[in-house]
Amino acid sequence: MRLLVWLLPGLLLAQGMGSGPRAGKKAGGPKVAAPAFSLRELPMGLTAKHRYGDGTSRYILSMTGNGVAAFDFDNDGAVDLLFADGVAPVLYRNTGAGKFEDVSTGSGFAPRPWGQGVCAGDFDNDGWTDVLMTYYGASRLYRNVEGRFHDVTAAAGMPGEGKRFSTGCAFVDYDRDGRLDLVVANYVGFDLANAGKPGATKYCTWLGLEVFCGPRGFPTDRPILYRNEGAGKFKDVTEQALKGVEGLHYGLGVVVSDFDGDGWTDIYIACDSTPGILLRNNRDGTLTDVAVEAGAAYGANGEELGSMGVAAVDVDGDGRMDLVKTNFIDETPSLYRNLGDWFFVDATEETGLGSDATAVGWGLGVMDWDRDGRSDLVMANGHIYPELGAAQKQAKSLYWNGGGVFATARAGTPMASRGLALGDLDGDGVEEIVVTNLGAGPAVYRVEAKRGNGLGLRLEGTKSNRSAIGARVRVTVGGKTLTEEVRSGGSYASQHDFAVYFGLGEAAGADRVEIRWPNGESEALGKLAAGALYRVKEGSGVVAKKVW
Amino acid sequence: MVMVLALFLQIGAEEWLAKGLGALKAGHASEARIALEEAVRQAPGQPVMWLAVAEARLRTGAAAEAVSAMDQAGRLAPGSTMVQRGRTMFARRMGETAQGLLDARQEKRAEAVLQEAVKAYPAEPELWRLLGLAMYAQGRNADAVAAFVKAIDLAPEEETLYAGLETLLPAGKEVEHRLAGYAARHAGSAMGWYLLGLERGDAALFEKAWALDAKFWPAAFALHRSVAQGRAVALLERVVELNPEYGPAYYALAQLYAKAGQREKALAARKRHHALAGAP
Numbered sequence: 051m052r053l054l055v056w057l058l059p060g061l062l063l064a065q066g067m068g069s070g071p072r073a074g075k076k077a078g079g080p081k082v083a084a085p086a087f088s089l090r091e092l093p094m095g096l097t098a099k100h101r102y103g104d105g106t107s108r109y110i111l112s113m114t115g116n117g118v119a120a121f122d123f124d125n126d127g128a129v130d131l132l133f134a135d136g137v138a139p140v141l142y143r144n145t146g147a148g149k150f151e152d153v154s155t156g157s158g159f160a161p162r163p164w165g166q167g168v169c170a171g172d173f174d175n176d177g178w179t180d181v182l183m184t185y186y187g188a189s190r191l192y193r194n195v196e197g198r199f200h201d202v203t204a205a206a207g208m209p210g211e212g213k214r215f216s217t218g219c220a221f222v223d224y225d226r227d228g229r230l231d232l233v234v235a236n237y238v239g240f241d242l243a244n245a246g247k248p249g250a251t252k253y254c255t256w257l258g259l260e261v262f263c264g265p266r267g268f269p270t271d272r273p274i275l276y277r278n279e280g281a282g283k284f285k286d287v288t289e290q291a292l293k294g295v296e297g298l299h300y301g302l303g304v305v306v307s308d309f310d311g312d313g314w315t316d317i318y319i320a321c322d323s324t325p326g327i328l329l330r331n332n333r334d335g336t337l338t339d340v341a342v343e344a345g346a347a348y349g350a351n352g353e354e355l356g357s358m359g360v361a362a363v364d365v366d367g368d369g370r371m372d373l374v375k376t377n378f379i380d381e382t383p384s385l386y387r388n389l390g391d392w393f394f395v396d397a398t399e400e401t402g403l404g405s406d407a408t409a410v411g412w413g414l415g416v417m418d419w420d421r422d423g424r425s426d427l428v429m430a431n432g433h434i435y436p437e438l439g440a441a442q443k444q445a446k447s448l449y450w451n452g453g454g455v456f457a458t459a460r461a462g463t464p465m466a467s468r469g470l471a472l473g474d475l476d477g478d479g480v481e482e483i484v485v486t487n488l489g490a491g492p493a494v495y496r497v498e499a500k501r502g503n504g505l506g507l508r509l510e511g512t513k514s515n516r517s518a519i520g521a522r523v524r525v526t527v528g529g530k531t532l533t534e535e536v537r538s539g540g541s542y543a544s545q546h547d548f549a550v551y552f553g554l555g556e557a558a559g560a561d562r563v564e565i566r567w568p569n570g571e572s573e574a575l576g577k578l579a580a581g582a583l584y585r586v587k588e589g590s591g592v593v594a595k596k597v598w
Numbered sequence: 599m600v601m602v603l604a605l606f607l608q609i610g611a612e613e614w615l616a617k618g619l620g621a622l623k624a625g626h627a628s629e630a631r632i633a634l635e636e637a638v639r640q641a642p643g644q645p646v647m648w649l650a651v652a653e654a655r656l657r658t659g660a661a662a663e664a665v666s667a668m669d670q671a672g673r674l675a676p677g678s679t680m681v682q683r684g685r686t687m688f689a690r691r692m693g694e695t696a697q698g699l700l701d702a703r704q705e706k707r708a709e710a711v712l713q714e715a716v717k718a719y720p721a722e723p724e725l726w727r728l729l730g731l732a733m734y735a736q737g738r739n740a741d742a743v744a745a746f747v748k749a750i751d752l753a754p755e756e757e758t759l760y761a762g763l764e765t766l767l768p769a770g771k772e773v774e775h776r777l778a779g780y781a782a783r784h785a786g787s788a789m790g791w792y793l794l795g796l797e798r799g800d801a802a803l804f805e806k807a808w809a810l811d812a813k814f815w816p817a818a819f820a821l822h823r824s825v826a827q828g829r830a831v832a833l834l835e836r837v838v839e840l841n842p843e844y845g846p847a848y849y850a851l852a853q854l855y856a857k858a859g860q861r862e863k864a865l866a867a868r869k870r871h872h873a874l875a876g877a878p
Contacts, residue, residue: 252702252703253703342868345853345856345864345868348849348871348872348875352845352848352850353846389856391861393856393864395856
């Protein structure tokens with residue numbers, strides 16, 4: 051969400067010769083023919099309309115919208131939905147077969163203005179998934195006690211007041227002690243009293259329009275890392291644990307993934323108009339930002355991207371987690387291919403991901419919608435300025451993975467979308483796509499396509515954290531190995547369901563399934579038939595199976 | 599307060615002029631305008647006063663009124679050297695004002711000034727160029743190209759006007775034939791061939807520009823995208839040798855090194871790029 055045009059010098063200008071406009075990005079790239087697919091909106095009874103923190107959209111605070119979490123809060127086996135909101139969180143219970151009821155009242159979530167994002171994880175390992183909700187103000191930690199949420203922010207030792215503009219977050223067991231820690235991204239240094247009016251400074255205009263101010267012009271910030279000390283206590287260890295993070299960032303989306311495959315979870319934070327942050331886990335309780343050296347900080351031309359959403363995905367099937375980000379208009383999404391040993395290379399153009407520079411991208415989901423064994427991408431889009439009127443609304447982006455090259459399509463009703471979460475809401479083995487929209491209700495979509503076979507796994511840690519966040523699953527089928535991880539956070543300020551899904555193509559099942567649990571121990575499951583969601587308990591193998 | 603007092607004391611036009619010029623010099627544009635408007639009210643037949651009013655009006659953002667004052671000066675003394683010089687200087691001042699607004703990212707205001715300016719001084723290519731910039735800054739690329747073309751037609755041998763089109767290329771036949779004409783007339787100009795190369799997407803023209811001027815690194819930078827990796831690396835290494843402060847070239851080099859498996863070199867180039875990028 052950046053003001054691109056003036057920040058990318060043309061060649062002549064950079065040489066001091068130019069007297070003209072400066073370069074914007076021209077999209078292009080290779081093409082691949084894709085099988086038919088489409089996006090269908092599903093009526094699921096999600097009617098709560100998104101609300102702004104002060105009822106208006108005057109500030110950058112409103113522009114960032116809200117995230118959504120897809121997870122099973124009441125342990126009934128169905129994926130529920132929790133929406134962050136500008137006024138009060140909205141909790142929907144899945145009553146089965148993809149129908150929802152609003153159970154916000156009595157859920158324990160308190161009204162609080164300027165909600166931003168949400169992430170989930172069972173931080174106390176009691177079998178009930180807890181959540182962190184981020185705010186402009188102070189983030190709130192909610193403990194799930196048998197389906198009812200309790201604000202334990204103060205008891206956890208986390209600040210109850212403040213003016214941090216927190217956005218994306220994720221639970222992560224970075225020190226492998228079996229307890230989930232927390233990482234929280236922070237956006238701009240913002241004070242409502244000094245927010246500035248549209249057009250007030252050069253940071254409050256865009257293409258000649260007077261618009262809200264920022265992010266440039268506001269102070270930068272840095273992420274916070276909380277260590278789970280046990281007994282419900284969290285300690286801010288940012289100073290001692292995060293190395294090389296200088297506080298020069300506008301942080302938004304957060305994803306946790308093991309980028310070097312060493313069994314210790316790393317962290318990536320997508321940043322707006324500033325370099326991205328790639329935190330390498332040093333395996334000693336510290337993490338170091340290596341984004342610049344690794345080649346994952348900037349865009350393909352060395353520019354600071356306006357990055358919002360992020361995902362870790364093994365795009366090319368080499369077993370290493372690559373990085374995908376959603377970015378501002380005139381940019382395209384980014385793909386950093388992981389070459390191993392903390393070395394990435396920008397592969398946006400050569401993979402066709404640079405073919406569409408017309409979207410302002412936010413939420414991001416990875417799913418193999420045609421179950422062909424390759425990860426596809428879905429993105430929620432929407433411009434930031436309400437002054438654009440109808441042009442603020444943009445259709446979703448779908449990127450079908452054709453094996454090294456993506457084919458793209460725009461689909462779905464144009465909206466000013468923000469958060470995006472994936473989860474199999476109706477229990478049929480295919481993930482639905484939940485999208486939040488500014489000033490409107492959320493929407494649920496399904497990608498319609500001819501599908502191959504697939505299977506899913508829902509993991510439960512015993513020695514590791516109970517949510518199994520950080521677990522890596524490798525599925526071998528027909529000589530090919532597919533890799534996926536259980537993660538918290540991701541997308542833009544959102545949380546995908548913890549279950550992981552694999553496309554098997556024509557194969558009747560997986561030849562081998564292997565899990566590396568967050569504590570580093572491996573467990574082989576052998577063959578598994580397609581067409582089912584398997585519940586796997588650490589050390590006990592498959593403990594339940596739900597056939598689709 | 600001083601103005602109120604002066605009005606009360608009924609001072610003369612000359613004194614108002616002096617006050618106004620003093621305020622202009624001190625950077626108090628609004629105060630200057632009040633004084634100078636009073637001066638021309640009292641002495642409407644003095645062209646010099648209208649020249650000063652034009653300046654004050656421009657500085658307060660009233661471009662159309664400023665032009666009107668300048669026109670009035672011209673009507674009062676059509677053959678006056680001073681007025682002629684004033685008109686020329688005023689055109690330049692309008693350009694400077696617009697440039698200041700562009701630098702402050704006030705593109706709409708800049709365009710408003712420039713629209714008045716090109717109406718008053720349609721033969722000034724610099725004003726058309728600035729108008730093109732203001733339009734580009736508002737995302738109106740087609741309008742911007744038209745303004746640049748207008749500037750070029752007024753001064754077809756002025757290379758910097760063509761350079762203004764750089765990031766708008768390719769821009770179509772109207773631009774292409776002008777670029778081709780310029781390049782043909784100035785066969786030794788690396789810039790001309792480089793721009794024509796951008797318009798036509800023709801790497802051979804980048805090559806030609808590079809051959810004409812080994813220090814014209816934009817051509818090399820553009821060329822590196824269309825040649826084999828080894829040559830591209832050599833080109834970019836030359837670019838950063840010539841322009842050690844140009845970050846994007848380091849990043850492009852890092853990409854090439856990375857793809858060639860030269861990690862140490864890539865790492866060094868990435869760090870150099872980051873150091874040049876600076877803080878937000």
